[in-house]
Amino acid sequence: MRNTGLRFLRPYLYSNIRPVRRVAHAAFINQAGKLRPPIVTSPTKNADSNRSGDVQQRINELRRASVELYPRLCPDARSMSCSEFARKYTAIKPEETREEDTATLRGRVISSRSHGVKLVFLDILQDGQRVQGVCNLRLLEKSGVSEKQFRNFIRIMRRGDNISITGMPHRTGRGELSVLATELPTLLSPSLHQLPTEITDPETKIRNRHADLLIDRRLAEVLDLRSDIIQYLRKYLLDDGFREVETPVLAANAGGAVARPFTTSASEFPAQPLSLRIAPELWLKRLILGGKDKVFEIGKSFRNEGVDTTHNPEFTTCEFYQAFATLEDLIAKTESMFIGLARSVENLKRSTYNSLPPLVMKVDRPFKRIDFLTAIQSALNCSLPNLEAPDATSQLLKLFQDHKIPPPSSPNLPRLVDKLSSLYVEPHCIEPTFIIYHPLCLSPLAKSFKHPDLDQRVSARVELFVQGRELVNAYEEENSSFEQREKFVRQQQFRDSDNEAIIDEGYLEALEWGLPPTGGWGCGVDRLCMLFSGAPRIADVLNFGTLTNVVGLSREGSK
Numbered sequence: 153m154r155n156t157g158l159r160f161l162r163p164y165l166y167s168n169i170r171p172v173r174r175v176a177h178a179a180f181i182n183q184a185g186k187l188r189p190p191i192v193t194s195p196t197k198n199a200d201s202n203r204s205g206d207v208q209q210r211i212n213e214l215r216r217a218s219v220e221l222y223p224r225l226c227p228d229a230r231s232m233s234c235s236e237f238a239r240k241y242t243a244i245k246p247e248e249t250r251e252e253d254t255a256t257l258r259g260r261v262i263s264s265r266s267h268g269v270k271l272v273f274l275d276i277l278q279d280g281q282r283v284q285g286v287c288n289l290r291l292l293e294k295s296g297v298s299e300k301q302f303r304n305f306i307r308i309m310r311r312g313d314n315i316s317i318t319g320m321p322h323r324t325g326r327g328e329l330s331v332l333a334t335e336l337p338t339l340l341s342p343s344l345h346q347l348p349t350e351i352t353d354p355e356t357k358i359r360n361r362h363a364d365l366l367i368d369r370r371l372a373e374v375l376d377l378r379s380d381i382i383q384y385l386r387k388y389l390l391d392d393g394f395r396e397v398e399t400p401v402l403a404a405n406a407g408g409a410v411a412r413p414f415t416t417s418a419s420e421f422p423a424q425p426l427s428l429r430i431a432p433e434l435w436l437k438r439l440i441l442g443g444k445d446k447v448f449e450i451g452k453s454f455r456n457e458g459v460d461t462t463h464n465p466e467f468t469t470c471e472f473y474q475a476f477a478t479l480e481d482l483i484a485k486t487e488s489m490f491i492g493l494a495r496s497v498e499n500l501k502r503s504t505y506n507s508l509p510p511l512v513m514k515v516d517r518p519f520k521r522i523d524f525l526t527a528i529q530s531a532l533n534c535s536l537p538n539l540e541a542p543d544a545t546s547q548l549l550k551l552f553q554d555h556k557i558p559p560p561s562s563p564n565l566p567r568l569v570d571k572l573s574s575l576y577v578e579p580h581c582i583e584p585t586f587i588i589y590h591p592l593c594l595s596p597l598a599k600s601f602k603h604p605d606l607d608q609r610v611s612a613r614v615e616l617f618v619q620g621r622e623l624v625n626a627y628e629e630e631n632s633s634f635e636q637r638e639k640f641v642r643q644q645q646f647r648d649s650d651n652e653a654i655i656d657e658g659y660l661e662a663l664e665w666g667l668p669p670t671g672g673w674g675c676g677v678d679r680l681c682m683l684f685s686g687a688p689r690i691a692d693v694l695n696f697g698t699l700t701n702v703v704g705l706s707r708e709g710s711k
Contacts, residue, residue: 206345206346207344207345210310210342210344210345211344213307213308214308214342217304217307217308219308219339221339221341221342222340222341223338223340225258225316225340228256228318230254230255230256230318231255231256231257231258232255232256232257233257233278233279233281234257234259234276234277234278234279234281234282234283235278235279235280235281237255237257237283237321237329237331238281238283238329240321241253241321241323241329242329244321244322244323244329245323246323246324246325246326246327247323247324247325248322248323249320249321249322249332250320250321250322251320253320253321254318254319254320254334255318255319255320255321255331256316256317256318257276257278257283257285257316257317257318257331258278258314258315258316258317258340259276259277259278259283259314259315260276260277260278260312260313260314260315260366261274261275261276261277261309261310261311261312261313261314261315262275262276262277262282262311262312262347262366262367263275263311264309264311266306269289269303270288270289270290270299270302271286271287271288271289272286272287272306273285273286273287274286274287274309274315274317274337276315276317277366280372280376283329283330283331284324284328284329284330284331285317285319285330285331285333285337286319286322286324286330286331286332286333287302287306287317287333287336287337288332288333289302291332291333291334292333292334292335292336294334295334295335295336297335297336301336302336305336305337305339308339308342309337309339310342310343310346310347311343311346311347312343312345312346312347312366313339313340313341313342313343314339314340314341314342314343315337315338315339315340316337316338316340317331317333317335317337317338318331318333318334318335318337319331319332319333319334319335320332320334345363347363347366347367348363348367349367350367351363351364351367351368358691358696358697358701358704359701359704359705361695361696361697369507370507370508371692373504373505373507373508373685374508374681374685374687374692374693375693375695376504376505377497377500377505377508377681377684377685378677378681378685378693380496380497380500381493381497381677381680381681381684382450382468382470382677384492384493384496385450385470385489385493385675385677386450388489388492388493389448389470389472392446392485393446394446394447394448394472394474395444395446395447395448396447396448396449396450397436397439397444397447397448397449398449398451399429399432399435399436399439399449399451400429400435401428401429401451401452401454402416402418402426402427402428402429403426403427403429404424404425404426404427405427405654405656405658406427406428406429406430407430407431407433407434407654407656407659409430409431409433409455410566410596410643411430411431411455411456411457412455412456412457413427413428413429413430413454413455413456414427414428414454414455414456414465415427415428416428428453428454429453429454430453430454430455431453431469431471431674432449432451432453432469432471433471433473433597433672433674434656434659436448436449436471436472436473436672437473437629437659437662437667437670437672438659438662439473440473440475440667440668440670441662441663441665441666441667445474445475445476445668446472446473446474446475447472447473448470448471448472448473449470449471449472450468450469450470450677451468451469452466452467452468453466453467453468453469454466454467455467459698459699459700461688461689461690461691462621462679462682462690463690464678464690464691464694464698464699465699466699467676467677467678468676468677468678469674469675469676469677470674470675470677471672471673471674471675472672472673473629473670473671473672473673474670474671474673475668475669475670476668476669476670477628477669477670477671478628478669478671479612479613479614479626479627479628479671481671482614482626482627482671482673483519483586483614483626485673486519486586486616486624486626486673487517487518487519487584490515490584490616491515491516491517493684494511494515494684497511497684498510498511508685508686509686511684513582513583513584513618513619514583515584519583519584519585519586519616520581520583520584520585520586521585521586521587521588522577522580522581522585522586522587522588523588523589524573524577524587524588524589524590524591524610525589525591525603525606525608525610526589526605526606527576527577527580528572528573528576528577531575531576532551532555532572532576534551536548536551536608537551538607538608539565539569539591539592539593539608539609540592540608540609544565545563545564545565545568548565548568548569549563549568552568552571557571557572557575559571562648564645564646564648565593565646566593566594566646567646569591569593569594570594573587578617578620578622579620581617581618581619581620582618582619582620583618584616584617584618585616585617585618586614586615586616587614587615587616587617588613588614589603589610589611590610590611590613590615591608591609591610591611592608592609592610592611592639593642593646594611594613595611595613595627596630596639596640596642596643597627597629597630597636597639597672598611598612598613598627598628598629598630599611599612599627599628599629599630599631599635600612600630600635611627612627612628613625613626613627613628614626614627618683619683621679621682621683622676622679623675623676623679623680623683624673624674624675625673625674625675626671626672626673626674627671627672628669628670628671628672629667629669629670629671629672631663631666631667631668631669631670632663633660633661633663633664636659636660636663637655637660640654640655640656640660641655678690678693678694681693
């Protein structure tokens, strides 16, 4: 093999290529096999050589072994996944060997144990399923494997390598389902780094997500559970007669929510600014107009906002719209969906995801309900002003002053009302709780009516909160083009840096074709996964963390 054969894999190992100047993201490996926290000081020569030394040593070791690196897989009728192997041979008894069967398994070596010089046990992981491989030189010699070949393989094989092992299904005396190797295992792709046993530093964990997934079982199970939750939502809606659709992500305007959009441009329309969608709502309601009475979409939306433990500018939602559905229909469907999802997740945790904590909340019908305005008035021990009055904002500011409540940074009417809710309503929503009777100013796309007990106009809207966090937002859609225009105009009075409210003339024109009474429902999938997995941060339920993590990785990769 020529000396430059592996140069392209790790070019920074070679002295004639200038090393990067910042190595905070580098994975330094100590003798215990743990990733150290990222270095934040200027790199030294010794530090850089420590990092490259282990990889260079591994490369040299592989060259000396004269093994084929990264071979193509050959078709093998005996091959099966580790999960298939475990299912097929679950009935094997201790000390039993199926000598008439041969299986080929492929996966990553996550641990190895030697018993003398002629017996090695390997733990092979593939798609979350672990199977033990047993390499016994006495058995392998019957297939023509020499002691030198055996020792050579054991010497170059390391934790983290992907291998192929062929042998007979067997269960050890201790009950461990294994494959008893009848051929010398094949190295499929080596790990040039030593796979750590643990990563403790949070920044190092997110910068080495691929490695962390291999060693942190709980992280892997959280992300697997996320996939199961999304599949549950999809199946629930499909079984209920909904049709899954896709709607545009790029458009001239971003509507359907109050948020600041990301803007971009396209070479096809260089003079036309485009926005990434902040919600799919208006597109889905156009499909209802087109006669698609039950539609849903699970997909990404984008809002140009900050990052914290529960917010990420790129997020996943599930939204459905149903013609002729009332608010009570939406409430009933939400309860049914969440009760079924809770049962499904609990079953998965018992059977598959054993590292995840059990649910700590009760999910039983009927869910608790809290009246938005009544709860605030009861907490403040006073009545709220008429929120449609011209001086409603100034009256609310005086109320904030009288009760020594710090106002929000942009003290317009919706933000003031929302601040009161965050203080006096949402904290009481620990068990699944519906908040009802929202003020008109908070819901420009919902139908409105007079509160049954107060002299206030409210929206036909409901929010589901659990453990103080909003999970679901649902309402009866405003289907009058005249009322919708007035609400768009009113919303423009509250424009600020985070609310670029517009009058969407295209949507108003579509409403003129007669939107039937429609119920709309939206759920934040990321927060839903946090709730059911027990993850404390939104980054934990995203494959590569939040936008902060993703941008950090991109910057490091470009250096």
